[in-house]
Amino acid sequence: MATQEATAGKREGMETPQHAIPYNFYGQSTEGRQIQISLDGFDISDSGEQLTLYWRAVARPTADYTAVVRLISASGQVEAELEQVPDPELPTTQWQPDYKAADLYLFDLKELPHGAYLLQVGLYDPATGEKMNTDPGYWEGVTLALLTVNESTSVQMIGPDCQRNERQFRCRDAVMGAEFAYPTAWGAIESTLRPGGYEGTLYHYLFNPEPDFHPMAGGLSQDFSEGRGGAYTDFRGFEEGNPQQLCANQEAIYCDLIADNVLIFITDAPIRFLCEPGPAMMAEPLMAVAINLGKTRPIQGFIFLSDLLSREQVQQLHNIAGFDGSIAVNCDAATQNRYNDMMQQIMGEIQAGTSDIQSQQNFQAMLDLANSIAIDP
Numbered sequence: 001m002a003t004q005e006a007t008a009g010k011r012e013g014m015e016t017p018q019h020a021i022p023y024n025f026y027g028q029s030t031e032g033r034q035i036q037i038s039l040d041g042f043d044i045s046d047s048g049e050q051l052t053l054y055w056r057a058v059a060r061p062t063a064d065y066t067a068v069v070r071l072i073s074a075s076g077q078v079e080a081e082l083e084q085v086p087d088p089e090l091p092t093t094q095w096q097p098d099y100k101a102a103d104l105y106l107f108d109l110k111e112l113p114h115g116a117y118l119l120q121v122g123l124y125d126p127a128t129g130e131k132m133n134t135d136p137g138y139w140e141g142v143t144l145a146l147l148t149v150n151e152s153t154s155v156q157m158i159g160p161d162c163q164r165n166e167r168q169f170r171c172r173d174a175v176m177g178a179e180f181a182y183p184t185a186w187g188a189i190e191s192t193l194r195p196g197g198y199e200g201t202l203y204h205y206l207f208n209p210e211p212d213f214h215p216m217a218g219g220l221s222q223d224f225s226e227g228r229g230g231a232y233t234d235f236r237g238f239e240e241g242n243p244q245q246l247c248a249n250q251e252a253i254y255c256d257l258i259a260d261n262v263l264i265f266i267t268d269a270p271i272r273f274l275c276e277p278g279p280a281m282m283a284e285p286l287m288a289v290a291i292n293l294g295k296t297r298p299i300q301g302f303i304f305l306s307d308l309l310s311r312e313q314v315q316q317l318h319n320i321a322g323f324d325g326s327i328a329v330n331c332d333a334a335t336q337n338r339y340n341d342m343m344q345q346i347m348g349e350i351q352a353g354t355s356d357i358q359s360q361q362n363f364q365a366m367l368d369l370a371n372s373i374a375i376d377p
Contacts, residue, residue, distance in 0.1 A: 017041025017054045023142045025132040029062050036061045048147040048155045051105040055086045057095035063125040064091040072118040117147045143193040146174050159191035181372040183365045186215045197226025203299045219302030237301035238292045261292040264370040271339040274321045274328035284314045287366045310358035
């Protein structure tokens with residue numbers, strides 16, 4: 001591990017953090033789970049070797065917590081770690097609401113192998129080992145930045161850096177090491193990079209779209225694991241480098257390898273998905289752009305998904321099956337044949353460029369996204 005040093009103390013004068021967040025940390029009290037401490041923000045030097053954390057009590061903490069700062073490699077290994085109390089002069093159980101403290105961490109990055117590292121922060125009770133949970137629910141700790149260590153180490157904030165023009169947002173994302181462009185109708189992006197519940201890393205985009213648009217995007221490290229069901233954005237990269245396997249796994253009705261590491265496909269929505277209870281989004285085809293990022297990034301895969309069909313075309317398909325939003329009522333063989341014929345007709349029209357305006361625009365937007373992707377060497 002790299003050599004580290006730290007100092008801590010009461011925040012006098014309450015300067016504004018260079019990067020305001022905030023992140024809330026939850027503890028248990030007699031009133032149940034509550035926000036007890038906020039990480040209001042942080043400062044980090046351009047070299048990444050100096051980090052200052054700004055803490056504030058929201059409610060009186062119920063344990064004497066210790067802060068831990070880690071640098072996590074792309075393989076998930078802790079390469080540098082430092083623990084200390086946020087204020088050595090006053091344990092956190094004695095913090096009154098709005099009490100503020102700051103602590104400084106110094107890392108010697110010259111000892112680290114070159115590569116990308118996640119900067120993660122958490123709080124825990126050394127008496128019990130119990131970790132404080134953060135805003136997303138039961139996730140422990142937060143990821144503040146991405147450090148790329150080489151001859152000229154750089155620090156990138158989490159989330160894409162996007163510029164908007166009339167038609168698109170053009171973005172660069174340091175976590176993915178990639179550039180891309182997406183439609184303005186999807187709205188601005190909020191991003192989350194966090195550890196898995198058990199291991200690994202998850203990266204997720206939350207869009208603020210216009211009505212009738214439902215984009216999703218996210219990706220995982222190959223070792224990601226936590227106690228939950230699957231999600232549409234659970235993508236770890238191509239299995240054994242084989243993009244066609246992803247199309248087979250998704251029962252794709254359209255599949256096109258745009259570049260060596262960029263695949264576009266359309267998920268099938270067979271009538272059986274309407275005749276059996278399941279996720280609502282499975283009631284219609286989705287168009288996806290999958291990016292294989294390789295082993296040197298914090299995540300190995302990232303995927304964008306969005307609606308393909310216009311609301312009118314979706315309704316035509318649902319009417320055939322008598323689908324009321326929960327389950328179809330017409331699932332006999334004749335109905336299945338009519339449904340399949342309609343789906344084939346719609347897909348043929350889209351690929352021929354003769355479908356309705358909204359469906360063609362949706363199809364073209366995802367093609368444009370796929371073709372805009374440029375991955376760092």
